[in-house]
Amino acid sequence: MTETETETETGTPGPGPGSGSGPGADTGAGAGRSGVSWRARVGRRLGSRGAAFWYFVGPFLAGLVMFTYVPVAWSAFLSFFDARNTVTPAAEDFVGFANFASMLTDANFLRSLWTFTLFAAIIVPVTFAASLGLALAVNRVRVARAFFRSVFFLPFACSYVLASLVWKMSIFTGVHYGLVNTVLGWFGVGPIAWLNGNDPPWFWLVIATLRLWIQCGFYMILFIAALQQIPEHLYEAAYVDGAKPGRQTFWHITLPGLRATSVAVLMLVLIQAYQAFDEFWNLLPNSGNVPYGRTPLVYLFHTSLGTVQDLGRGSAGALILALLIALVTLFQGKVLGFGKPEGR
Amino acid sequence: MVAAGVKGRRRPVGYRPGAGSAASRAANLVGLSLLAAVFLVPFYLIVRNALATTEEITAPGWMWFPSSPAWSNVAELFNDPKVPMGRSLWNSAVVGVLTTVGTLFLCSTAGYGLARISHRHANKIFYAILATLMVPSAITFVPSFVLVSSLGWVSDLRGLIIPPLFNGFVAFLCRQYFLSFPRELEEAARVDGLGYWGAFWRIVMPNSKGFMAAMAVITFVTSWNAFLWPLVIGRSPDSWTVQVALSTFLTSQSINLPQLFTAAAVAILPLVFVFLFLQRYLVQGVAQTGLKG
Missing domain, CATH: 1.10.3720.10 (MetI-like)
Structure with a gap:
């Protein structure tokens, strides 16, 4: 998961010239970066294969995580709580496996x-x-x-x-x-x-x-x-x-x-x-x-x-x-x- | 030696599924025709009841077809303030079209990326998509409702359109399709200086119209006929789709029979057109669906 995040960051242009990429993540592609303009570097990065992969797959993946993985995880979380009429139960509503038993x-x-x-x-x-x-x-x-x-x-x-x-x-x-x-x-x-x-x-x-x-x-x-x-x-x-x-x-x-x-x-x-x-x-x-x-x-x-x-x-x-x-x-x-x- | 002998003769009768004696073929044809008639009965009933009056439908003897079709039923349906039929048809159309366009865009790009752009995470992501196919979508309606309600999308078309866009199944089919897309075409595009994005939109997509049409038809039909999710999300009549409106109409206490069937006829009409004119793509899409199992 952390790997994926790092990759996403290098794939998307950062807010400023210096902060767009971590120093380690970019050693291959970023040679001689000090002399190149921000726009040119973003352009090159958008054209690179790693970046291309993320703008093809990224939007779908983000939505899939948001609308399938998050709900399933959230639901699994709720199944251990007394969650009547609420989706954010308090800690004292924890009931263990009582819902499953019930x-x-x-x-x-x-x-x-x-x-x-x-x-x-x-x-x-x-x-x-x-x-x-x-x-x-x-x-x-x-x-x-x-x-x-x-x-x-x-x-x-x-x-x-x-x-x-x-x-x-x-x-x-x-x-x-x-x-x-x-x-x-x-x-x-x-x-x-x-x-x-x-x-x-x-x-x-x-x-x-x-x-x-x-x-x-x-x-x-x-x-x-x-x-x-x-x-x-x-x-x-x-x-x-x-x-x-x-x-x-x-x-x-x-x-x-x-x-x-x-x-x-x-x-x-x-x-x-x-x-x-x-x-x-x-x-x-x-x-x-x-x-x-x-x-x-x-x-x-x-x-x-x-x-x-x-x-x-x-x-x-x-x-x-x-x-x-x-x-x-x-x-x-x-x-x-x-x-x-x-x-x- | 034996095979050579067979070759010269007439085809062996009765061995292929398409053969048989004349009598058995005739019986097959008659049986199929009777079955086809039975399969069409529900459509006949929709048309008959939609154009009849309540008295004609409930009369003691069977009425085969109303002597003077009551076309006024259609106007009455749309003027009835109790049933938001016009609004729900519009909602279904908006949801169907936007869901189809969005699904095709997101799933085809994702499928192409996974199939054609090599990346160290590609396999992990592919398995993450495959895993969602194992979870039957109808089972996730409780957790999805939890999420969508916390986003404030209940009784809102966004809640109907956005969650189904990220369809793991369509993405999976797209990936399988693009894996078998001829590489030479793309390589020519790369030589001409197009990047991945340009090659995808100018070369790959224009050459995948048949496949995309099949996916579009399947997605649209599924969206138009969906009931459980629109029922969960459509809490106020303003956000009902046509299926929810039909169901509410059907389960309400006072029922106006001709109006009910007029509503049914109106609800099925768009799909009858899809079936008549795009059936080739639909059959292709179904055959593709079945490959997954």
């Missing part, structure tokens, strides 16, 4: 982790299978391939808020004029209150179909890109070897060829699911603050930015969640062999 024994927080687990168990395999299936079908079709790709990708333009609006107010409306209830009505089934309560938990159907609709096309694009990387001669060789088309070539050529992409898609879907917030907030009653469908982020939002802004417990919860994501990602990466090259 979050880890908080039935609501633990239940939100369970809600997430349930959500992931539904959405991860379904999204994976659906996007792979779409990619295979679109890649196989010979007419209007670009049209199909566009149609399946178009929902990605919609925000979760917008989709929640359509799902809640038109498709899965709990009264007779909702689309699904209308269709059910044609078969003599009475209207179902999709989003009202946990018994039976119909809301999972609403939430899962919504996320599937938005995400599937995105992952389909990734799979199509990967499918086109599989060399055609492998299929020809399989033909020569007498492999049966369809199932055999799928399991022995297509799927192994998609391994790296499959792993990436599984991890992306899971990480996205961890951060689910928008649709739960907008679909469920009371801004998602209901025990049966409260995701970790919704709970953290209500904890740290609700009526009581408990930033200490909120920060502790955020750190626990971040740690959990890191562990699961590492574990999944180990199991699935993330980062290995495409192919067998």
Whole structure:
């Protein structure tokens, strides 16, 4: 860190001729500096490689430190304090690990982790299978391939808020004029209150179909890109070897060829699911603050930015969640062999 | 020997993903068409409800399309004092454009510096950027709120625009892209007397339009559709983005259905244009995004 600072100083022109650089830092470039004007020296320094590096990278780095590293450090600091409605707690508010203990024994927080687990168990395999299936079908079709790709990708333009609006107010409306209830009505089934309560938990159907609709096309694009990387001669060789088309070539050529992409898609879907917030907030009653469908982020939002802004417990919860994501990602990466090259 | 025999024949049917018997191809086409119709249903519902009256939407039988489209819904939406729709659209546009321009500027220069200007700290900085990708951005909303509120940027567009500018992911993608940029072009520029800055703006950027467009489209779509951060920052209606306005509208007690869907149609319109005209770049950007995993 001190090294970085020294370098930054030598890279930026100082206020006066003498104070711009420390005597040690500039020995290489500053030979014969006494006779050269300030302007010429600044000009030369701006043209040098070290200076160029800093005016390319410096602004971004400063912002990254300011808006990512500082907040994370500050939050870690707050997690050890009783920081209700304040971001600068006094020394006597130090509570040690009490916030972590409180979050880890908080039935609501633990239940939100369970809600997430349930959500992931539904959405991860379904999204994976659906996007792979779409990619295979679109890649196989010979007419209007670009049209199909566009149609399946178009929902990605919609925000979760917008989709929640359509799902809640038109498709899965709990009264007779909702689309699904209308269709059910044609078969003599009475209207179902999709989003009202946990018994039976119909809301999972609403939430899962919504996320599937938005995400599937995105992952389909990734799979199509990967499918086109599989060399055609492998299929020809399989033909020569007498492999049966369809199932055999799928399991022995297509799927192994998609391994790296499959792993990436599984991890992306899971990480996205961890951060689910928008649709739960907008679909469920009371801004998602209901025990049966409260995701970790919704709970953290209500904890740290609700009526009581408990930033200490909120920060502790955020750190626990971040740690959990890191562990699961590492574990999944180990199991699935993330980062290995495409192919067998 | 065998391979030579295959070469002369027709392509082996059914082995490539694009092949199959005529019947199975037809089934594939029909299935895809049905699915495509299902995928378009939500868009149809937005248009149908936006142009209908409340009575038509809630009528006992299903109405396929309003017999006389109620275009007046649009005027009513913008004249409704309870919903700051015009203001929130403007906020989203300002935030989207400034975020995109700023992100591209900061991330492309940083990416170029890390890829092309050798420096003893370059690797350390690169790993510092990579580390931020491991921290899911949504998890940092509590600490970021703490910082932004101490800067006094709550309910202020600065709080919406500035923190997302320093996007480690875009910087990472830019670095990877510039690593594979042909060095000969830059060397020619250096021979012509351009410094790093001149070479970057006059030679490298003009030759990277496709990549930059892909990054721009992805950044703009993400910014336009963001909800959690604008919700955290937008405490007063003056600073709502269009997503926050939609959400408030949706979760409020009294709901005017046609107006709600008109608002949805207005909110999606800019992105439909982006998708129609810039889809090539978007697909390219998505494919690039996926490379990271």
